[in-house]
Amino acid sequence: MEQYAIKGGNPLVGEVEIGGAKNAALAILAASIMTDETVLIENVPDVRDTNVMMQAIESIGGIVERIDRHTVKISGKSIMDLVIEDDFIKKIRASYYLLGALLGKYKKAQVTLPGGCNIGLRPIDQHIKGFRALGADVRIEHGLIIAEAQRLRGSHIYMDVVTVGATIDVMMAAVMAEGQTIIENAAKEPHVVDVANFLNSMGAVVRGAGTDVIRIKGVPRLHGTEYTIIPDQIEAGTFMFAAAVTKGDVTVKNVIPKHLESISAKLNEIGCEVEESDDAVRVVAAKPLTHTHVKTLPYPGFPTDMQPQITVALGLSRGTSIVTESIFENRFKYVDELTRMGASIKVEGNTAIIDGVPRYTGASISAPDLRAGAALVIAGLSAEGTTIIDDIKFIERGYEDFHIKLQTLGAQIEKVNSERELHKFRLKTG
Ligand code: EPZ
Numbered sequence: 549m550e551q552y553a554i555k556g557g558n559p560l561v562g563e564v565e566i567g568g569a570k571n572a573a574l575a576i577l578a579a580s581i582m583t584d585e586t587v588l589i590e591n592v593p594d595v596r597d598t599n600v601m602m603q604a605i606e607s608i609g610g611i612v613e614r615i616d617r618h619t620v621k622i623s624g625k626s627i628m629d630l631v632i633e634d635d636f637i638k639k640i641r642a643s644y645y646l647l648g649a650l651l652g653k654y655k656k657a658q659v660t661l662p663g664g665c666n667i668g669l670r671p672i673d674q675h676i677k678g679f680r681a682l683g684a685d686v687r688i689e690h691g692l693i694i695a696e697a698q699r700l701r702g703s704h705i706y707m708d709v710v711t712v713g714a715t716i717d718v719m720m721a722a723v724m725a726e727g728q729t730i731i732e733n734a735a736k737e738p739h740v741v742d743v744a745n746f747l748n749s750m751g752a753v754v755r756g757a758g759t760d761v762i763r764i765k766g767v768p769r770l771h772g773t774e775y776t777i778i779p780d781q782i783e784a785g786t787f788m789f790a791a792a793v794t795k796g797d798v799t800v801k802n803v804i805p806k807h808l809e810s811i812s813a814k815l816n817e818i819g820c821e822v823e824e825s826d827d828a829v830r831v832v833a834a835k836p837l838t839h840t841h842v843k844t845l846p847y848p849g850f851p852t853d854m855q856p857q858i859t860v861a862l863g864l865s866r867g868t869s870i871v872t873e874s875i876f877e878n879r880f881k882y883v884d885e886l887t888r889m890g891a892s893i894k895v896e897g898n899t900a901i902i903d904g905v906p907r908y909t910g911a912s913i914s915a916p917d918l919r920a921g922a923a924l925v926i927a928g929l930s931a932e933g934t935t936i937i938d939d940i941k942f943i944e945r946g947y948e949d950f951h952i953k954l955q956t957l958g959a960q961i962e963k964v965n966s967e968r969e970l971h972k973f974r975l976k977t978g
Contacts (some may be wrong), residue, residue: 552937552951554911554928554969555960555977559677559833560796562957566784566803567593568618568777570946571642572739575716576746576777577601578645581610581624582653582724583750585772590619592777596945600640604632608650624653632656633692638662640945644675644713647695648720651684661688674711678718679759681705682725702727710735710846715762716743723752727767734762737847738807740922742778749773779819782853784829785811786922789857790954791831792820793864794931798957799830801950808852814842814858818865839867839904844875856923863891864930865904873898882920885913889927889935910935915942922947929959934974 568591580587580923592598594617602612602620609628613621630650632643643661650657654754663674672693672705676686681704684697688903702725715735722729734740736758750773753765784803791798792815805812805824811820815831817840823830839862844852852875862869863886873879880895887893889908894901910933915921923944928935937943940963943950951961960977964970 549938550940550963550965551883551970552925552928552940553962553964553973554910554925554931554937555973556908556929556933556935557912558794558958558960560791560794560798560929560954560959563697564787564953564957565801565803566787567591567737567948569780569936570594570595570597572742573598573777574640574642575645575739575743576775577620577622577630578642578649579743579747581605581864582625582649582720583772584623584625585768585919586621586623586785587750587772588615588619588774590774591621592618593780593948594618595737595948596941597640598640599641603647604643604949607969608632611794623824625672630654630656633658633660636696644672644717645720647675647679647693648717651679651695651697652700652721653723655698655700655717658694660808661691662694672714674707674709674714675717678705678707678714678731679721682718682721683727684721698735700766702729702764704730705733707733707734712737712740712965715740717759719744719754719762719764720747722764722766723747723754724770727766727899729766730762731762731764732760734760735846737761737905738778738781738804746773746775749775759962765817778807781807782851782919784808785851785854785952786821786857786926787948788812788829788831789854789861790926790929790957792818792837793861793926795833796957800868801828803827803829805829810848811854814840814850818861835863837866837904839869841870843872846875851877852876853919855879856920857926859883859900860886860923860927861929862902863892863893863904863927864907867904869902869904871900872904879920881916881926883913886927887926888913889931893968907932909933912936912938913955914938915940918942918946922950925950925954926962929954929961934977936970
């Protein structure tokens, strides 16, 4: 089983290039089958989740051609099947985007109930509510969600919770419904805007993405396009916190600094310097870190996908910090692992109370999910001694070449696949 072996203690220094946004790519790949013409997508991150999405598209007859590592051409013209029930689709929660895309285009879809990271209950009632409002009949049978409609008609939909997934999914279906759809209490995340821009580049008429009211005028068909996915806000934020935790100096390149404002603000609060330029941010952690409080919120609030990373930093910050998770109810599972590295954290419901310790110590731990796994890697980079992380397949769902990018910043981290390789790593790193 592959593991990361990490010898902590090196401050991360240098420049790192951020890839395309995984969560935008997943929706954009799904939406690309909504036209019979060819779509060219650039800046697709080469991570497990996007690869699973492309396999799912192929499994229903779509043609996916990789032009290079980050560029794909997709054609939905030859789609034969509207049923996505292969086991692999259970691996990614974003499989629900195929429901919106297929329902919009073919007025029918059957998709296996979504899987994904185990971070809470993760219902899909708002997706179903939206599809029903557009006139679809939606039922769940034998683990499949079946949605079908004679015609989809525009509607006025109020989301009961702010949800990225349902906002995007319903937006996709509504793009090819008859008449106008209004989605109220919509999610405002950068990837919601990116998917709307992508759909508009295919001839859709979506207005207001990035605000909490999205207005869509349905069109009968969409056409081919060429589109470049935005940079990944969470990958960028993860490297920014890696700089903070290792007392480093890292320039994170190819980002949209505006998307990182809540992350930069928290880094400032805990004592880091953050310098912004047009498409880069530099994080310098020259002073000891200090405590703060943070609550995860929908965009533009502090992202839940950065909660484990900030907790790792606050675990090393002077004083007592409080982290409140308000999006998912089960996103502190990694705290047990962090405690084994010497952190002093008490979790009560959706709140973590953190007493900063001077340092972590290396341990053998497991990545419980994608972002928590990345956060534990950061903890390992700052720890005294060697940290071994199991279940790195979770991390590979969303971070491309994570250990290689960290190595270029001076981290001592390797992917090992046997006791022998681990032994060699230990000998090499002392
Ligand atoms: C997306 O998940 C992301 N996943 C998650 O990233 C991210 O944590 C999350 O948005 C929040 O930003 C993808 O884009 C593939 P939501 P999603 O719908 O769409 C509740 C990562 O690490 N809700 O915005 O599933 C839900 O339970 C992953 O990259 C309903 O009640 O999240 C949660 O409390 C992990 N009913 C809240 O809304 C619904 O029908 C927000 O969920 C849908 C959601």
